[in-house]
Amino acid sequence: VSTPAQKDEIQMKDARGTTVPLDVLSSVPDHHRPDLAHFRTGLSKPDDLEKKHVKDDGTMGQYSLPHPIWTEEEVNKVVITHTPPQSFTDKLAYGSVKFMRWNFDLFSGFKYGKRTERKWLQRIIFLETVAGVPGMVAAMTRHLHSLRRLKRDYGWIHTLLEEAENERMHLMTALQLRNPSALFRWCVVFAQGTFVTLFSAAYLVSPRFCHRFVGYLEEEAVKTYTKCLEDFDSGRLPLWSDMEAPPLAKRYWSLPHDAMMRDVILAIRADEAHHRLVNHTLSDLDKDDPNPFQPGK
């Protein structure tokens, strides 16, 4: 197979005369590493497995969008808050989130039995696959709206993309610790299909409702991660208490070299508190008002 750099080298140059450097292409991972054979259970081809397992080769999260880097003081002062619903739209958004949470707690079995690291990971992975949807759907909707209506965006898109990427990084971090089962994966696919459809339709009808909805979702996320931290402190999570933060997490949140799992959960909770503020604020604005949030702020 010829690499892009070998093929049509002259034609492929851009204004800068750039061609794709060969040394970057040679970092393409080898899909046949026998040292991962112990992960193969239940999978037919090594290729499938290797591709499904999220392996951090040191490049994950390397080029992230600007996002807040929290201080120790900031992550520790996060509190559970609630913005009381005022309009009918607010109440509908709040009701939807409460309804979803109640059902999820019931059907995921999270309420029953002992909460372990395994159970926490199941919950976090599932919720973060959903949490990454709204920012991207909203960004795409506003981008296409700007193109279609020949109007400016008023600076919202970068904040929405920052949120989407941040939630996906929460997911990638959790996936450093667990490789979910086939059944779980099907639930994720089903949940995304449903949620992308409903949220996209809702965003076309009422961005105000959608941002309020996400604001309330993030209120719940702060509650969830606060409970997780309480489980750390009451000794319910012995495996995580001694566990170092995954390298991806240290890189993404600029954590110190000796950062632990608890620091990761603290950083994630601070992110969720930030999204809570962002989305409640965006819901208060008209869609042609300028976004008051700067990148990474």
Next chain:
Amino acid sequence: VSTPAQKDEIQMKDARGTTVPLDVLSSVPDHHRPDLAHFRTGLSKPDDLEKKHVKDDGTMGQYSLPHPIWTEEEVNKVVITHTPPQSFTDKLAYGSVKFMRWNFDLFSGFKYGKRTERKWLQRIIFLETVAGVPGMVAAMTRHLHSLRRLKRDYGWIHTLLEEAENERMHLMTALQLRNPSALFRWCVVFAQGTFVTLFSAAYLVSPRFCHRFVGYLEEEAVKTYTKCLEDFDSGRLPLWSDMEAPPLAKRYWSLPHDAMMRDVILAIRADEAHHRLVNHTLSDLDKDDPNPFQPGK
């Protein structure tokens, strides 16, 4: 109306204790400026007009993603190139672009009569409303794929978003110079509806086809802007020859204070040449290969 900062101030704080600064919110544009009355022709409410006209208050393109800033030497050495189609997929992509271009040239009437600034703006505005679609659709598809399949992205999303934003900035720049008619706006809406649907479906089936397709689209874009520069040099565009670059363009491409319209077209052409390289390269890669392009490079 209470502002977000007044309402529930305590509840709205995030980890950093941020509330939305009031001075930012007060920069929301006044939707009732009588000095824009001369733009009102054919529109019922001043609000409509004011919202449709893309007014740069100095904040447009303020927070753009990293993107290449071209030197004078770079923009001048851009050439028309062609990557010969090799596979069946390549040929299909090339044929689709050729077919679209032929039809567009015919039905837009661009082939007939004198090419003026007005005609160029019509063409550029229309094409850029389409050009902004692929990057965003591809980014969203890969983002959702990563969430749904619990896999990493391999660093493609930032390049795709950079392209989408860059094309939207081409559009916003052209919109500084012209406020299109109602009929034109309907054509744009129709074109987006069709193109978003087809391109999204195609991206799910074959990202390789889609990036090759965009590669060929960008080959045509470089041809188009090269012809525009030839029209400058042969004296066909007297209005633009003496026109300064719009402030948005100077800001976005970091152009010198005395930059002219011709410099803007040169920068746009260099962007298109860059997208040509990027998309032909991405089409050569497998979707789990790392993206060799760094942000803004």
